[in-house]
Amino acid sequence: MKHYEVEILDAKTRDKLCFLDxxxxxxxxxxxxxxxxxxxxxxxxxxxxxxxxxxGKSLKDEDVLQNLPVGTTATLYFRDLGAQISWVTxxxxxYAGPLLIxxxxxxxxxxxxxxxxxxxxxxxxVVHLACICHSFHYIKRLLETIFVHRFSHGTMPLRNIFxxxxxxxxxxxxxxxxINHPLYTPPTYGDEQVKLALIIFLFCQLGNFSIxxxxxxxxxxxxxxxxxxxxxKNPFTWLFLLVSCPNYTxxxxxxxxxxxxxxxxxxxxxxxxxFIQMTIWAKGKHRSYLKxxxxxxxxxxxxxxxxx
Amino acid sequence: MRGVGSLSALSGDCQRGFSPAPAxxxxxxxxxxxxxxxxxxSSEEDGAGGGSLEEKEKGRKRRLGALATAWLIGYNIAMxxxxxxxxxxxxxxxxxxGTYKGLYKTIQKTLKFFQTFAVSRIFMVWFxxxxxxxxxxxxxxxLYLVVWTVTEITRYxxxxxxxxxxxxxxxxxxxxxxxxxxxxxxxxxxxLTIYAALPYVKKTGIFSLRLPNKYNVSFDYYYFLIIxxxxxxxxxxxxxxxxLWQRRKVLHGEVTVExxx
Numbered sequence: 001m002k003h004y005e006v007e008i009l010d011a012k013t014r015d016k017l018c019f020l021d022x023x024x025x026x027x028x029x030x031x032x033x034x035x036x037x038x039x040x041x042x043x044x045x046x047x048x049x050x051x052x053x054x055x056g057k058s059l060k061d062e063d064v065l066q067n068l069p070v071g072t073t074a075t076l077y078f079r080d081l082g083a084q085i086s087w088v089t090x091x092x093x094x095y096a097g098p099l100l101i102x103x104x105x106x107x108x109x110x111x112x113x114x115x116x117x118x119x120x121x122x123x124x125x126v127v128h129l130a131c132i133c134h135s136f137h138y139i140k141r142l143l144e145t146i147f148v149h150r151f152s153h154g155t156m157p158l159r160n161i162f163x164x165x166x167x168x169x170x171x172x173x174x175x176x177x178x179i180n181h182p183l184y185t186p187p188t189y190g191d192e193q194v195k196l197a198l199i200i201f202l203f204c205q206l207g208n209f210s211i212x213x214x215x216x217x218x219x220x221x222x223x224x225x226x227x228x229x230x231x232x233k234n235p236f237t238w239l240f241l242l243v244s245c246p247n248y249t250x251x252x253x254x255x256x257x258x259x260x261x262x263x264x265x266x267x268x269x270x271x272x273x274x275f276i277q278m279t280i281w282a283k284g285k286h287r288s289y290l291k292x293x294x295x296x297x298x299x300x301x302x303x304x305x306x307x308x
Numbered sequence: 309m310r311g312v313g314s315l316s317a318l319s320g321d322c323q324r325g326f327s328p329a330p331a332x333x334x335x336x337x338x339x340x341x342x343x344x345x346x347x348x349x350s351s352e353e354d355g356a357g358g359g360s361l362e363e364k365e366k367g368r369k370r371r372l373g374a375l376a377t378a379w380l381i382g383y384n385i386a387m388x389x390x391x392x393x394x395x396x397x398x399x400x401x402x403x404x405x406g407t408y409k410g411l412y413k414t415i416q417k418t419l420k421f422f423q424t425f426a427v428s429r430i431f432m433v434w435f436x437x438x439x440x441x442x443x444x445x446x447x448x449x450x451l452y453l454v455v456w457t458v459t460e461i462t463r464y465x466x467x468x469x470x471x472x473x474x475x476x477x478x479x480x481x482x483x484x485x486x487x488x489x490x491x492x493x494x495x496x497x498x499x500l501t502i503y504a505a506l507p508y509v510k511k512t513g514i515f516s517l518r519l520p521n522k523y524n525v526s527f528d529y530y531y532f533l534i535i536x537x538x539x540x541x542x543x544x545x546x547x548x549x550x551x552l553w554q555r556r557k558v559l560h561g562e563v564t565v566e567x568x569x
Contacts, residue, residue: 178519178524178525178526179524181519181524183519183520184519184520184524185520185521185522185524188522262524263522263523263524264523264524264525265523265524265525266524266525
């Protein structure tokens, strides 16, 4: 069997970083990354980007050496992606924060509202309901992260955790402060408004969960395959007929429900910002689907049926 | 040769992300002066009947109107010139590159720089000086007003001469050197003004929203101002170093052109 030689150069400086000889032709990029780490342990595989062209796209871990357009001496260019952190770690941290922070405000922990109110519970029933809903939402997210989601990428840049946590934790503190404030004003239309809001919230939570399960079932464990999602027997998944990312649609719906329930402007703003971000993601996902699949259903919009 | 020189200077500036003129000069308090309203086809003021006192009032208003009109026309010419410069930079880019890809990237730093500039000016005029009357006689107000005036006169004459392809070197020199002193002085004026306004803001609660209210939100303008003052710390050095970088490029570029001549 003919063996390959692989030399790895720095994409920016073209310095020779590593020379691997006797590499199997059917070696994957992932295996080459592991070999590279041996000589440069500070660059663990997750932070390596290897490419055929210094300015080109990153090669995938699954790519096989002999299938690449290289001679028996392959030149790969290396770019450091920076410190990486696993998606699971980021999700757990960014969701655990709001869960705990909200509870601190709910239980009126000292130094927030003034000594008169320390550990005194609110007299409004909607405030208790809101706490249950908010906590339920983030517990659901944590459990989905551990048991449901199958991530395409193992890691993301480390700085993302600071950015993401600031966003989630900051907004959680901001809305929790007002909802649990001693001077909180309950919704204008009283119990009817709260009831309607709760129905919307629960409906969308169920919807969002159904989509997550459907997406998980599209992909076998440990694989990174991508398929077009379709409606299943679960009626909540029928939204796939109209929308590429119904999980985002339901997510926005949940937060709108929560905003109506609490009648709190910071919640509405959080919903709006979330909606904008999820629309950007949905449009990107929609575009990828269209590019990858010729037979992608034309009726679907990214996030809002017929509109967005 | 001189014509060529100043053309290169113009193109040089364009390539380096020519500074556009955004709506940065303090806007006039009225959109159109009453005098202008009368000369334009506005029927409202014609309806008012008049005794002699009213006519005297109208006369005075018309004279003030003429002054404000002249100022407005001048202001608008300058604004047009500034934005025209930006338009030319963009058209040039497109003609040279054949695409608008990368255009924003080329002009964005300067655009953002000046637009941030514009936002802070609007904030200073309307949300500090205009709204909190007690500080209008502070020295810090005069400080930033003088700085803005000198800065804007320099900048707009620079744009005007540039467009006419007849840029005296001293104008260019002024534009890229005055700021070294003017920026820090202007920032000092603005910060001192905001600081002077703080006690009045706390006392009156202006622009603030308190609890309880039906939207369950509050806003404390006093703490907002403190955050604004703090934001000068990261923002001002960035703006200042950007101007220094531009200065080095432009004045250095000027030397190269002269050598070629």
